[in-house]
Amino acid sequence: MYKNWRAYVLPFLVLLVLFPFTYLLFLSLSGAWYYPDVLPKYFGLRNWRTILSSETGLLQSFLMSTGISLAVAIVSTLSGFFISKTVYYHPHKRILNLLAYLPYILAPVVFAACLSYFFLKLGLFGNVTGVITAQFLISFPYALIFFSSFWNERIKNYENLVSTLGGNTLDRYFKVLFPLAKGLLLVCFFQTYLISWFEYGLTSIIGVGKVQTITIKVFMFIKEANYFYGALSCCLLIFPPVVLLYINKKYVFKKIA
Amino acid sequence: MFLEVNNLNKKFNKEHVVEALSFELEKQKTLSILGKSGCGKTTMLKMISGLVNPDSGNVFLDGNEVTLLKPEQRNMVYLYQEDLLFPHLTIFENIAFGLRLKKINSKAIKDQVDQMAHSLELHNQLDKMPHQLSGGQRQRVSFGRAIIINPSVLLLDEPFGSLDSGTRQRMQSLFKNLTREYKITSLFITHDLKEAILMGDKIGFMQNGNLHVYESKQDFLNDPTTGVNQEINFWKSLQIEAGSELKNTINE
Amino acid sequence: MFLEVNNLNKKFNKEHVVEALSFELEKQKTLSILGKSGCGKTTMLKMISGLVNPDSGNVFLDGNEVTLLKPEQRNMVYLYQEDLLFPHLTIFENIAFGLRLKKINSKAIKDQVDQMAHSLELHNQLDKMPHQLSGGQRQRVSFGRAIIINPSVLLLDEPFGSLDSGTRQRMQSLFKNLTREYKITSLFITHDLKEAILMGDKIGFMQNGNLHVYESKQDFLNDPTTGVNQEINFWKSLQIEAGSELKNTINE
Amino acid sequence: MKILERPLLKNKTSATGILLFIVLGVLPFAAAFIYALLYSFGLVGVISSGFTTEFWVSVIKTGSFFKSLGYSAAIAGIAVFLSVVIALWLTLKFKSALENKFILMMVYMPLAIPGLATAFFIIQLLAKGGFLSRISYASRLINESNEFPDLVNDNLALGIILAFLTMIIPFFMLLFLNVYKNERIEDLRILAYSLGATSRQVRNKVVLPILLKKTRVLIALYFIFLLGSYEVPLILGQESPQMISVLVIQELKQYDLDKIPEGYVVAVMYTIIVAIAAVFLFLPRKREQYV
Amino acid sequence: DTKRTTLDLENTDWETLVDSTSGKTVNFMMWQGSPVINEYINNYVVPTVKERYGINLQISGGQGPEIVQLVIGEKQAGIAQGQVDMVWINGETFFQLRKLDGLWGPFVDKLPNSKYINFEDPFISVDFQQPVNYMESPWSISQFALFTDTLHVANPPKNLEELERFVKENPGTFTISNDFTGMTLLKSFMAELGGSPKSLDGKFDQEKYDRLSAKLWDFINRNKKYFWKSGETFPKEQTKMKQLFASGELKIAYGYGEGGIEENVRSGLFPNTVKGYAWDNGTIKNSNYLGILQNAPQKAAAMQVINFLISPEAQLKKASPESMNANMVLDIDRLPEAYQKLYAKTKTRKYGPSMDDLKEHVIQEPAPEYMIKLYEDFRTAVIEK
């Protein structure tokens, strides 16, 4: 009985996870779906054709977004990892930890509104560098805190062990710390990648709508009335990370379970 | 003197764990160290190897002060009391770790590790991951990983605590041979009197954060506080209890 | 018989670690177990306590089969070979852990833990967190935490391996007293011959996945393979070597 | 830890690390905060006319800020609480299943859906004209769309909470899985069993405390993150009370330019209150050094 | 570089002005939420200005509030060379940008194609009761309208009385979006309560506002329990309202661009039984405009682009119901004959009303203060009540 119950829950949960993806894809292929019809009157590629022809430069946007997100994810994951080490081994880590939370207190959109003055002054407005910097500013604290739980006595012992066996700093990182933190590094990389990939409010302010990431390009449609286009936009946003995940699945999952 | 320790001090919060600790050790000698649990032995070794920073005092190696050097610059290996194996590496890679750091070629590493594994009686276990080993096996891996790199100073924190007496004896002679062959100077913490006597060229006894090194083994044997006499008495009484039958066995 | 083990078997991959292992133990007795490192002692204890499933065989406790019961249903406590302390609890709470489970009132718990801490010589360490203790201290916490709940069966895996001989002796007598007082039946794995002899009502020797329990201590002492004779010889030779001076000390 | 190992060396790396931390993590925030503060008192801004407290007075008088803060805190609190509970339950119940790559992939997948898309999807699914309503209609559970229950833009913020749950449960599951492994919880669990703990006690005294203590920082982080979230309540929320970011942005983007500083007043007040709360939440007491 | 880009419009003729615009990049900030608009811009305007004038037209996404934020930010930071050259705005933003002194001009009279525009027309030359004064160039003109699905609602309400009856009979199917669009509807309601389409004309009149708004809030509060979600909340944006209409929750909705339903029916969002209709007392008609920002780095090139956008060719293309479906802002009678013929041949709308259909029911955009007050009071007198 107990076993049976569990046997049903898991497939149900899997379906629950897959449902939104399927539904959004389905919706993006639909048209003329009026209440109370359970199925649409039109099903086909019309919406996709319309958007792909009106949105020229989608491919460039896609490549640029990928570049921006990779840069943000790599830089913030690595700097978060290294800097969190000094922060969480520091004698005053209680205060530092508190400070690390501050950037979260302002929501990214509000943060951007308050920061735009400085970005303008620094010439970081309306260009890719500025967008990467701004996105880094919100993903870096995330990464920093993300790794706080990693640093502890045992990790310190492992590190010391490498030193006493004659390993230098590089050895400590590459032979022990990175392998031990691999699972966390990957999750953090993925999360910061997504923070960047999905970032809209901040990017639109700092990028002035000129840095047309894929998110900037398609977010408008999600907010518009036409939910078929909205669903299509969701697909454009969601599926690249899913594919990324799928491609890396072997690599990502080996260390996490 | 090859290793000189001068007036080391360490407090944890208000607890004075190591206090005005000084001693010297000649090159290629082994100093066995005994002492009550919690008396500061591990802390002392960690300070000498650079893993814990002393509040005051100095450490000299071969005439050079090393007190503030990084652990990896001291050419000393500290062997942790708990078997701290790298959980992400196989037994082979754990033992090979220090050699890999030196960028020795793979073939040579394989040979050395295989040979070491034989001596450690671990040749069947090389492909396992650390959590698949028994306690004593893990301890031997840990020992092998440290000694395979022939450090000039080896600091051992109860390296054979989890071994049965047979294996322990074989490990002891392995240690003896290797230190002789590679001219290793070592500090050897143990709780086993016999081991202390067998391994050490000198014997030290740690108490209240302080280390007393006996002039000679004889001095140590003569000191009534060390527990040697109880030990001798125990085995003697056993011999008497066991009677003639046992005596015969022993004298065979 | 209180504890009966019948024909236990366990393989890891292709390695037959425990093979056709059977033995019996009377209530309130302690069985000391010796054996080479990696011979399967820990695996055996884990099977008896339910932490590892045997491939085949049975375990009976007080006449009832417990082979398939979950660990928590067996009323046996297994004391890990490595000191596994709860990292989120202070030393006090680590020792108190089992008592808290029983919903004993706080005052009573405090008294018991304080008393135990005294016996363990840890009364100054109660507020520390596990990583702040020395190896031997951690081991004692682990021991105290197990024995404070007076389990009907206690399975100890080298409980005193990291203790100096003095502390070890005091812990041994603490163990003796408590098992007597609370009528505890126990299996006691050790690598120390002396400890095996002192602690065990019976002595077992494990080899090739199999446990041989000697009929009497005498049988054990008479067995040339156990290493007892070497031990006696060592201390005897020491006595001879040390000469008359030492002899006097010993006979004092 | 009071112990500073190898001070000379540590101080150099440590100093660089801390400096970077201040420059990247603290300075931008401080700059943004001071800017907002000056703005709220009319000291900067294109239409500023010198120091005034009128915006502060006006915001405090209308009181919508406090309502909004309470409302946001309640929603974020409920969402985080439920997510932690559900994620813990799923992680512990399906621990062995989660070692399966496919199942693990299923945990990762929801992370690939941004908040806005989640909100969009939930509207499509749960609105009175949504998919479920259509199914209910087809199966004659309801006779017109209006009979379908109020699940989005509703009084109880059900839609918002649901969106939050789907967004953060998977994340928490991954987090718990990692900590479970890193902290040797499996061994400790067995140990507790052998000390006589029941399953329930093992869960409540060992597994949960360790998992939660190790992750409480991140849990608190997600609380703050939800507290300040924007897109989801923008789409799934109601007009009054609104979640705090929605309120701030509404004020900042409002038509009446003379009132824009009120948005900064709200932002500043919010920041101060949450910062004070954070001090109490995150400044761990000395004794709890196991973090 | 802090050099302010200025153009001496007075003393330069058009040819000299646009002589050096080739190779320049013009940044155009506009709302990008509609595929037909994007199609028109990306696949027609951008390539055409590139081909004809050598101008790189870069589109960046953003509408009113974003533009205002940008101007505020750049002003504060003293940025002389701004990020954006030209913007697409309506009265609301025009009002804000004028207040910020963010628009550059007057320039419209310099554009050769401005000769086709009838600046006598108050719906073109007056924006929010403010004279445009050539500070922004009209781009399209449109009127507000309501729409419904005629399949379900045969006789939609056309005045407040009928609306009251309608919501009681169809509870939950009508709402007011808490944005520019909703407030515009409220202005129409207020004009009706004032007795005529012209009742809100002229400068802002506080007394009039107080009197009419009291009536308005009374009407809404009296009936809001029959609104969507029992009037406990209102959609934040008009797009949200349209979604609700599309999914069948609402039976009546409304918007600029004569309701803006043509594209929605064509794309399959609305059924083809949806029709736009006029409100008895009239709805607001206004134009939307293209402006050049004060600190635009490429003012001359921006003028060139705007001149193209108001060319008969571009306007005609934009007017097609299959394209942007936006009314020409040009005066047909002033067009060259060829274009007049072409115009006569353009397809008519199938679903939305034409502006002609609505011309009996026209209200001019009232003074901006009405909007400010309505926003604030709708929140305090209705939403938070």
Ligand SMILES: Nc1ncnc2c1ncn2[C@@H]1O[C@H](COP(=O)(O)OP(=O)(O)OP(=O)(O)O)[C@@H](O)[C@H]1O
């Ligand atoms: N999980 C496992 N997977 C594979 N092999 C294992 C595993 N656990 C134990 N072994 C192997 O089983 C054998 C017996 O292990 P066990 O831990 O029982 O030894 P032991 O007698 O307790 O040794 P020691 O005295 O060193 O603790 C060893 O060779 C060990 O490598």
Ligand SMILES: Nc1ncnc2c1ncn2[C@@H]1O[C@H](COP(=O)(O)OP(=O)(O)OP(=O)(O)O)[C@@H](O)[C@H]1O
């Ligand atoms: N990080 C720490 N914080 C506080 N106290 C500590 C810390 N590390 C060690 N101690 C204390 O210092 C004392 C000495 O510890 P140390 O580990 O050096 O002992 P030891 O001689 O190695 O003991 P054992 O033989 O049991 O391993 C102990 O009382 C221990 O509790």
Ligand SMILES: NCCCCNCCCN
């Ligand atoms: N302020 C940044 C907070 C980041 C939180 N990440 C959530 C990701 C959910 N998919």
Ligand SMILES: [Mg+2]
């Ligand atoms: Mg120690």
Ligand SMILES: [Mg+2]
């Ligand atoms: Mg063992």
